[in-house]
Amino acid sequence: MKSNFKDFFSERINGTKDWLEDVGKLDETVTKTHSEIRHTEHLINTLFEVNTPKKEKHVSSSFPISYYISAGICIVVILVVLIATVCSLPEFGVVNSQMKEVSDRYVQSGMKETGAVNAVAGMILDYRAFDTLGESFVLFTALNCVWILLRTNRSSVERYFPLTEDNILVQAAKVSVPVILVYGIYVIINGHISPGGGFSGGAILGAGLILFSEAFGDEIAGKFVTEKRFKVICSAALLFYCLSKAYSFYVGANHLDSIISTGTPGRIISAGLILPLDIAVGIIVCLNMYGIYCMFKKGRV
Amino acid sequence: MPFIINLPFFSVITCLIGAVLCSVFNDRNARRVCVVSIIIVIVFSASVFIQTASDGQYYHYVLGHFPAPWGNELRVGPLESLVCCGFGIILLLSLMGGDEYININVRREKRNRYFVLINLICVAMVAIVYTNDLFTAYVFLEILTLASCGILMIKEIGKTTIAATRYLILNLFGSGLFLFGIFLIYTMTGHLLMENIHEAIVLIVRNGNYDFPLTVACAVICTGLAIKSGLYPFHLWMPDTYAYSTPTSSAILSSFTSKVYIFLMIKIMFRVIGTDVEGMRNVMNIYLLFGLIAIIIGSVSAIKQHNINRMIAFSSTAQIGYIFTAISLSSVSGIAAGIYHIFAHSVTKSLLFISSARIIGVSGKSMAFHDLRGAAKRSPFASLMFTVGSLSMIGVPAFAGFSSKILISSAAAEKENTLSLVILVVLALSTILNTVYFLRTVINIYSTSKDSEKREKLYPEYVFASIMLAVLNIILGCYSVPVIKAITSGIELFI
Amino acid sequence: MEKISGHFPQIIAMILFTIGLSTLLLHRNLIKKIIGLNIMDTGLFLFITSVGYISDRLAPIIINGNTDPSLYVNPVPAGLVLTGIVVSVSVTSITLSLSYRLYKRFHTLNLDEIYLLAADEEER
Known part of the structure; x- marks a missing residue:
């Protein structure tokens, strides 16, 4: 019984090995054909100058340094101006006498x-x-x-x-x-x-x-x-x-x-x-x- | 009180109901509803103009039972109704002129949404022109921004999506600044209705306690609106936005949307804040400087273009510079010249965009100049209309562009200082530059080429729209005196 | 120094606004720019809400029929903020759907790469 199983499985394994070898050969052929096709394409491109490869456009991953500096200065100036504006307005939590005319009527007669x-x-x-x-x-x-x-x-x-x-x-x-x-x-x-x-x-x-x-x-x-x-x-x-x-x-x-x-x-x-x-x-x-x-x-x- | 005072409010309601109905109807009925509501707006505004011009005064229309400063208000005078009527006519003619391209460029199931957006643009225009309240202006300004972005994206190619993103982000930044300005003004004055704010600001200037925040508020509001209308440093979104979309959208965006923002800016600068405020005078000087720079830079950039739609878009930058120069002279004649140029430019730009679309269509859908050679033989009517528009932009007498340039120059010359000399020199220089690029295009179109069989199919709505625009152009050019008188008398009631 | 402590919420609002502005300017990714816009709007809403507040007073819901205005806070900024938030939400939804379309078309969210790819499209 055991030997039968052993033979059965070794047959299967050998069969799979052969199959994998064939697949490997097929894969080699495919890769070789693929590279030959690319080679021919490249020849045609260079001969007839079709689809010239585009110049490598380097996409810079960050802005030029001058942009950062000018943007930084702008932001600091804007922050200072805004804080100065806000500090010259009435304080937080204090009654603003100009707003009373409109808001009083909404509350009183609303x-x-x-x-x-x-x-x-x-x-x-x-x-x-x-x-x-x-x-x-x-x-x-x-x-x-x-x-x-x-x-x-x-x-x-x-x-x-x-x-x-x-x-x-x-x-x-x-x-x-x-x-x-x-x-x-x-x-x-x-x-x-x-x-x-x-x-x-x-x-x-x-x-x-x-x-x-x-x-x-x-x-x-x-x-x-x-x-x-x-x-x-x-x-x-x-x-x-x-x-x-x-x-x-x-x-x-x-x-x-x-x-x-x-x-x-x-x-x-x-x-x-x-x-x-x-x-x-x-x-x-x-x-x-x-x-x-x-x-x-x-x-x- | 006569019934006619209700008409501005009814135009708003008509356009709103039209927008809602267009969203449920199919595309043919939606188009009919849209055209009908714009015609109603034109007719109502014209009747209100006739009534207020013959009375010679403006009136307040209280929305609800509570008067200002507690409730909302419209303020209706001859200038507002004239501007509303003029804008409505341009919207209708742009819609009709680019009608066949709507059928080509927009997919059938999305066509009714396009007409919804056009209705919303119309209602935003009417509300901004008539309103007397700053916060209502902000809300409808946002509707105008979002709807203009929508009509830009309707043609679904990569370029319009990118242009829409850039346009939207810059415009939203401008709206954010405008909102900040409104909040600052509310904090200082406690009012949101325009006349009440003006009284409070006069008090503040007299007492002198809020000088710095008032200057910052003026600067912030005017910067926000300048970003949205495309003044010089903020003009980079204009060429992509105007060049690639369907012709109706390009015409509406270039001739209509920026001008509504400029009209709101005139209202705020002269009715709300007023020229007594020191900060406002400084802002106007900066506007003058950037307006002059925009005229030169816009024309020079237009000369460098190889693409017809981008060239027309860059010339818009220069024209916006003209308008800002005229308005920042801050005299009645300067503002009148600015508003006249708004009309002249809108009429001309729409004509240019809807005609260039046909010229591009018969030249293999290419916008480059070398492909457009000989387009006159292929589509003679569209080329003739394009030539009429170009002559008006250059400033040939008997066209609208000439009258508006004369008006701006005379408003500048009234000042009688070195600044007026600078303005006159810049105007002359820009006329030469305009001639270079427009005449070059016209000569290109009329030159001979191999492909010269007549391929044009004249669509009746396009013919009607372009003839009406050309006629309006010539009327504005030849009969400018009554128009200017109407505008000037309207301005005195407006400020 | 008293000025800063007296205006504390407004200053924080301005700092938020500036943070949003710098995010908008300095980042290249589209989603981050949209987040920057949102932060800017949030700063503005904080500013106007802090303007209306009055210490030791209640929210403007009338209690027991007592309509004395010195008991309640100013109701106007609440209405302004309400409108502002709705506008901010609408704007965010449109910009996000635009970035979704751009991503499906160009497979990147970096604005410079998108411009380059679109320019390539035009040359071809």
Whole structure:
């Protein structure tokens, strides 16, 4: 029995050795042919001067020393000038008498005129609402530019290790994603009563959606946020923001009375248009963040 | 109050809604929405101009229920509405002139996003021209920066991506400096609305307690805006940006985007800070110096180019130098000459870019001069339009370039010191340099070559756009007096 | 010396701004330049937030209906910073997607190598 095994294996090993020798010979022939082809190519190139080898362009790995010196001097001068500027302004923590005129009214009459307990929310969504309108459109512009650059239809995602197989992430996400989403909704809805608002709540919701997509995979997230739903909801939120602010500005500029009342401060349904605008801004920020993330990850929403 | 006071605000809302709608429609409907919203902006601005010019005064439009300094405001006068109308016309004609190249250079599924970005550029222009608030100007300035970068990258080749990166990083540095200036001004004055800031600055100059920060704030704001509009030391992003993208984008970027920044700078320099501040006067002298250097260096660099689009882009550097020289004379006639040159340059540059695209197209898509020989036989109409643009840039009488050069020279001569002599000499020298490179190109195009069969296919929108631009050029050149009167009376209400 | 200790947060903000500026100027890698831009913006936001703060006062959320302005901090800088942060995020996303495209095309993030490769492309 033993000798049979020994013969069997030595046959196999000899056979493999012969096979390896043949492969080695084949490899030699291939290498020789390859070098002959290169030699002929080089001859043709020199004879007919096709594809002259480019001059070796030396990419210097650092700037010339004069650039560093001049940049250093510039930076030191700028630092000294900036510190001198800042030191001649009012001190930190001291009341600045020039700013009192504007900020006092926001705090004093903010609750009465806008109905918002949070004076900052009242300021950005009522007194200075045009800036916030522009800001939402800055995010929209960024999403458009990223769409132009990164939108492809490629079907595969180049990943070394798909995160859906990481058990720690999946189990942690099962617990934390619902909490994050609910917390985001809480921050948005309570934006005018407590610290928070549309922008911070939208960022929290966007982060929750990104975690959901990473932990559970593209297909499940794609069923929840499809491209058509994404476009429709994003455009609807932006249109609602534009039209409601258009109504509010038109009514204010022409000294008409607005039909929207400010309600009693401190309740959730109050502060006029601030709550719906907070919700619209939250949706816009959340979807834009998620959209930009999807463009980077897989090239489409 | 007549209903017409609402029209500037309605133009903003129309463009915003147009941008949102363009993102959901397909490319043909998106193009219609875009063209319709720009036409609405032009019509509304023209009506507001007629109303305010006949009344002879400006008005404040309160956005919301709260007046300045607590709420936001627009300030509408004849100059703002005239500038808005003019910019809208140039945007529309650039869009129409490069229309067929949009279909070639932009992929079908991304075409509607291109029109979204053009709508956003339009709304940013309207908001910056009309606003009376410094922080609103910053927000819409950022929209303009990001959207211009977007229309630059729409043609997806390596060169535009590199140009977009360089353009974006330099522009963002400029925006950062501008934001720092706004924060400094807010710290010193406590206001963000332009007229309130001006009153507070007058008080500060009288008391003399914040001299150094005020100078630094002026310097920082003006440097930021100079980086964004491409004044001399910061002009290196211009040739790559303008030369390689689709012709509509090149025309919009070169004739429109930089000029909006210059208009905002005029507003801030004269309405917010004012020439009483010592720091502002020093900054204006520096602008004058760099403007003169830019004129010479831009023309000399343009002569050295072998590529037609890069040559046109370098000549933009020189023209921006003209505008800065005129504005930094800080007299009413100087500012009027600067604004007139803004119009003249925009009209001419758009015409040059959309015509050179056709000339390149019939010469085997090569931009080098030796490949463009004899292009006149291959596409006679485009070569004729290019010649009209070149003659205007050189300064031949009856074209817009000649009137604007005369206006800048007379504004300089009013000062009656050695500085005006220097400016006149530099202007004369630059006319000679302009002639060298533009006339050389025109002669190149009209010379004979072997390949001379007529290959042009005249696209009707291109024909309409280029004829309108050429007609506007000749109108600005021959009938400059009423235009200048309108601008000057507008400036007195503007400052 | 009292000036420096009295203006401590503003000086730190300016130092951050200068660090960001030097990163932008002195590094060749594109991602590091973007990080430099971000640090510059962060310095500016720290500056404006420290301007609005008044010692021993509360955040501007009205408590118990007491709207006396001497109890609360200035609310305006908070709104300015909010807008600034949104703009900074948008800008970072666009510059990062541009560097992604450049990397896919040229397989390097060093700006000089990219210029050289693009110039080669033009000659060919």
